[in-house]
Amino acid sequence: MSEVHASRRTLLRERYAPAGAQAALVSQPANVRYLCGAAPVGAVLLIGPAGPDQDTLVCPIGPAVEPAATRLDSELRLVALPEEEPDAAVSAAGLAAAAGVETLAVEEHHLSVARHRALAARAGGLRLLDLARAVEQQRLIKDEEEISCLRIAAEIADQALGELLESILVGRTERHLALELERRLIDHGADGPAFPTMVGAGPNAGRFGHTPTDRRVEEGDFLCICLGAGYRGYRCEVGRTFVIGTSPADWQIELYELVFAAQRAGREALAPGTAYREVDRAARHVLDAAGYEESFGGRIGHGVGLEIDEDPRLSPSAMGKLDACVPVTVEPGVHLPGRGGVRIDDTLVVRSEADGGPELLTITTKELLAL
Amino acid sequence: MSEVHASRRTLLRERYAPAGAQAALVSQPANVRYLCGAAPVGAVLLIGPAGPDQDTLVCPIGPAVEPAATRLDSELRLVALPEEEPDAAVSAAGLAAAAGVETLAVEEHHLSVARHRALAARAGGLRLLDLARAVEQQRLIKDEEEISCLRIAAEIADQALGELLESILVGRTERHLALELERRLIDHGADGPAFPTMVGAGPNAGRFGHTPTDRRVEEGDFLCICLGAGYRGYRCEVGRTFVIGTSPADWQIELYELVFAAQRAGREALAPGTAYREVDRAARHVLDAAGYEESFGGRIGHGVGLEIDEDPRLSPSAMGKLDACVPVTVEPGVHLPGRGGVRIDDTLVVRSEADGGPELLTITTKELLAL
Known part of the structure; x- marks a missing residue:
């Protein structure tokens, strides 16, 4: 992996150098991980002008660095943060200034105003520029190794969900179902849940931002479950809605079919070149036409x-167009206060038609199951 | 609770108003929660000049606001964030400007440089000042209601740990033990784990920043467990180290007694008026004198x-002195590479001698148990 990370740093350097920055300081943790394979808590990455083997990871004090270092790009320099300076970003700016760097690009969307000020004070004559979301932009399109991590994460989430559905659900609380799913994710090799597992039953089903309760x-009931796995840092999600009992009520079938149609329309809109807002519109239109409001x-x-x-x-206000090899979720939902609702959520990778169209990573059935 | 939150906001207003700010914008989530009882994701609190019942919580769009609102201070105004403006802080600055506010204090240690810039642009002639860590300062000393939440959180963590110790441990993985502890926390009424549960066995015991593995x-083995519970938002932690088997080795007894002595010295140093760094020094001195380095x-x-x-x-470089009713952890540890180590961690509330001295919240025994 060390070559992958070094070439990502080289690519980033080619992006910011023309804007006049001699070096860049990356502080956003997922960006640090993307560029060097690990992100110890509080660590920042200093990308220097010299070349990827002169780039430096500045880490907080303590043996935390040891285990992280084993996963690190071997060509990266590792500097421990001095105890008297608790902020690695400030320390890294000092290193850059000492190395003769005059212009440093920093992540203004991540650094707080106070940290930015401390950094400027520490670095003396250094001129600070904005790296903006250059690393996030670079992360947008995934390589096949990243997609294969997402594929494994999706398999794990599907497995955990599938096993739960084979057990008896009536009488168990939302919280216990969520915990069981998280245990199963780990059993199947996930780093951990990709986010707090969402389980909503009855009136809680399909409610946005719902936290599992003792219901x-x-x-x-409608039973709505949304979970995700992390695998080697890569996170995916899957969400499904079920009916508990022998046969769903008419309103349940109707609502389910509607959300299913909206979700399908969203999935089918995924193609390289499609505007982000068009995907949103495609799904939202189906719900609007039936007089329902999207609830997510x-x-x-x-x-x-x-x-x-x-x-x-x-979203309706997003600017930009999809590219191939961009993984996204499609997850419309409708919630009827007091009655519950439906959400259907998949993770897919955008692919051209020649490559077979959108690749569905989460393959749990979307038939309305009565459990 | 609504009166508590309103009076906290009044107190905050009295702190920043003399510095020339007419209003304050609080964006740090724990600060928002402290001042109004809930912190929906992405919400910010605008504290106006008029009085606590004119303060405004600006929340992101969507039904997420509904459940949160039920826990909110009833005297607070609730404004939903318009869809075209995804940042509640920017929206709140606009509201303040529209209400004739000319000087607004913001949390420069929390707002990113980019958000701060967007906020300044949106608010026109508004002059932005730094609220700095005024809310964090206010949160330092806890009232009895807050301490009773911490006490319950500690009880829950102690219970979960106590139950685990009654089960068979040999042959189980660190990850499974961590998951079981987290399930037990929820069983006993926790909101959830206060942080990711740490379980380290054998060479992993006592390692700083260790993530549970399949070991x-x-x-x-030494077995080192550190866990915490959240209860009504309040989080505590407890950490203990055990030996697996019938009788500990001499080096294990020696290392345990040393860390225990350091931890006791730290606990005994807790008193109103003691410098933060003196508590650190008291514990660290014991380890230094024996030739070991603190590893946390x-x-x-x-x-x-x-x-x-x-x-x-x-810490050695911290400035300031302890007050009564400040809850802190005391958690020294030593790790010997390849062999493992010991950490002992308690949550205590600083109390004066007249009030009985430091109040220990986490009461699991600190005898060296052989399990």
């Missing part, structure tokens, strides 16, 4: 990768 | 509350 699953926080989906919620945003 | 517990990231302990790691820092 027990009952006959006749103003967007139909989002990118996934080293973060569970990263660029692009598939 | 199984073996006869003769450059500080002996830290404050706990709505965050698991908050002010004060009990």
